[in-house]
Amino acid sequence: DAAGDDARADAAEAAAASDDPAAAPAPDGPRVYAKARFTWIRSAPNTDNQWIGYLWTGGSVPLREGSPVPGQGCKKSWYPIEPRGWVCVDDRRATLDPDDPVVRAVAPYRAKLDLPWPHRYAAVPRTIRRHALLPGPGPQPFPELPRGLQEGRLQMRDRSTLAYVDEVQRGDRTFLLAADMSWVDKSVVELYDQVEFQGLRLEGDVQLPLAFFKGEDRPGYRPTEDGTFVRTETMFPRLSWVKLTGESRKDGRETYYETVRDGLWVRRGGAVVPTPRKETPWGAPVGEPDETGQAPRGRGTWLEVSVLEGWLVAFEGTRPVYVTLTSSGRGGTPHGDRDPVETASTPTGTFGINGKFATATMESPVKIVHSDVPWTQNFSGPHALHGAYWHDNWGSVMSAGCINLSPRDARWLYEFTEPPVPPGWHAVRHVPRYGAQTRLIVHE
Numbered sequence: 001d002a003a004g005d006d007a008r009a010d011a012a013e014a015a016a017a018s019d020d021p022a023a024a025p026a027p028d029g030p031r032v033y034a035k036a037r038f039t040w041i042r043s044a045p046n047t048d049n050q051w052i053g054y055l056w057t058g059g060s061v062p063l064r065e066g067s068p069v070p071g072q073g074c075k076k077s078w079y080p081i082e083p084r085g086w087v088c089v090d091d092r093r094a095t096l097d098p099d100d101p102v103v104r105a106v107a108p109y110r111a112k113l114d115l116p117w118p119h120r121y122a123a124v125p126r127t128i129r130r131h132a133l134l135p136g137p138g139p140q141p142f143p144e145l146p147r148g149l150q151e152g153r154l155q156m157r158d159r160s161t162l163a164y165v166d167e168v169q170r171g172d173r174t175f176l177l178a179a180d181m182s183w184v185d186k187s188v189v190e191l192y193d194q195v196e197f198q199g200l201r202l203e204g205d206v207q208l209p210l211a212f213f214k215g216e217d218r219p220g221y222r223p224t225e226d227g228t229f230v231r232t233e234t235m236f237p238r239l240s241w242v243k244l245t246g247e248s249r250k251d252g253r254e255t256y257y258e259t260v261r262d263g264l265w266v267r268r269g270g271a272v273v274p275t276p277r278k279e280t281p282w283g284a285p286v287g288e289p290d291e292t293g294q295a296p297r298g299r300g301t302w303l304e305v306s307v308l309e310g311w312l313v314a315f316e317g318t319r320p321v322y323v324t325l326t327s328s329g330r331g332g333t334p335h336g337d338r339d340p341v342e343t344a345s346t347p348t349g350t351f352g353i354n355g356k357f358a359t360a361t362m363e364s365p366v367k368i369v370h371s372d373v374p375w376t377q378n379f380s381g382p383h384a385l386h387g388a389y390w391h392d393n394w395g396s397v398m399s400a401g402c403i404n405l406s407p408r409d410a411r412w413l414y415e416f417t418e419p420p421v422p423p424g425w426h427a428v429r430h431v432p433r434y435g436a437q438t439r440l441i442v443h444e
Contacts, residue, residue: 199324298436
């Protein structure tokens with residue numbers, strides 16, 4: 001069948017053209033290769049022990065020194081991996097063979113974790129069907145895939161989002177290859193443009209105070225002799241920024257901030273002005289040497305987020321190092337004793353980053369699915385900091401309760417926070433004996 005041959009050729013061409021290092025055997029000795037979406041890493045060779053991380057489809061990690069051992073929950077042997085932990089190598093979910101047919105087939109389509117956007121993405125405007133096999137007559141482009149590689153969702157409801165890695169022509173129809181190796185008719189989804197916004201590293205002349213502009217292009221203002229402000233013809237583009245002098249004035253109920261640009265001022269209503277706290281969580285003055293003796297172990301990383309103002313500042317010790325815009329829960333902050341999930345609110349308080357996931361599929365209580373959400377960092381129950389590829393409305397509340405970030409910002413923060421994710425791992429769980437944990441302060 002010509003269409004089937006085209007599908008097989010397309011898949012083979014993509015594999016040959018891939019520059020992903022997982023597509024070829026790694027040169028640094030024996031490795032464990034993941035054949036499923038969750039290849040669990042345990043703290044000891046036994047499924048009764050907690051998981052401390054996992055590998056992902058097409059990923060691999062070097063073996064650590066030590067012999068494989070038998071253990072509960074593994075039909076073959078547990079192998080020690082770098083830098084810690086054990087993986088069950090049963091040839092079903094994991095293998096040592098870099099030439100395993102499934103490993104070779106899926107490696108070119110693994111998440112591209114060297115980019116802010118590990119996949120390509122599409123909106124699901126109405127309920128659609130997902131296919132385990134490429135529809136239509138002709139051979140399949142992949143060998144039989146092991147159980148656990150695909151999510152198993154046969155439908156996606158409206159307002160969901162899809163992560164995909166390739167597209168294949170089958171006769172007169174085009175199908176998208178989803179991140180879990182299932183198939184979706186391209187004609188029933190709407191492809192997203194790539195979200196490009198990124199915040200700022202605070203270094204050199206780029207320092208607080210500064211203002212971002214949200215929603216739309218915003219005008220500059222000038223003060224008059226009577227103390228009022230008049231609009232100028234100068235416009236600041238949406239999502240751009242300007243450095244401030246630190247001076248502010250009131251004109252009636254409006255607050256205006258002086259910029260460093262030719263006497264121009266900006267109005268608070270259209271600007272986001274990050275104003276972080278003056279002390280670290282352990283009581284050291286921000287911007288000054290830490291003489292408290294109370295600094296946490298590790299690098300002393302912490303984040304501060306304003307839900308309603310729509311900003312985040314990242315700190316290393318007493319020094320602010322990064323600032324950006326966020327989009328938190330459209331319900332604002334919690335409503336009394338009600339579950340924040342019910343009100344689409346973002347929990348407030350002081351939290352720790354307790355799990356980090358390079359990608360994670362999220363499902364709402366009403367079965368809306370966001371596929372393979374990038375750079376996810378859990379901090380309170382189901383609530384997380386994560387990249388959002390489905391909107392570009394930074395600085396305004398609009399999420400279901402999580403703290404949305406642009407993919408570029410989310411990746412920067414994922415690499416900045418503690419615990420670090422070991423090379424080759426797709427996820428890590430914070431375990432105190434293994435190292436430090438970034439603190440997160442969330443307030444109105």
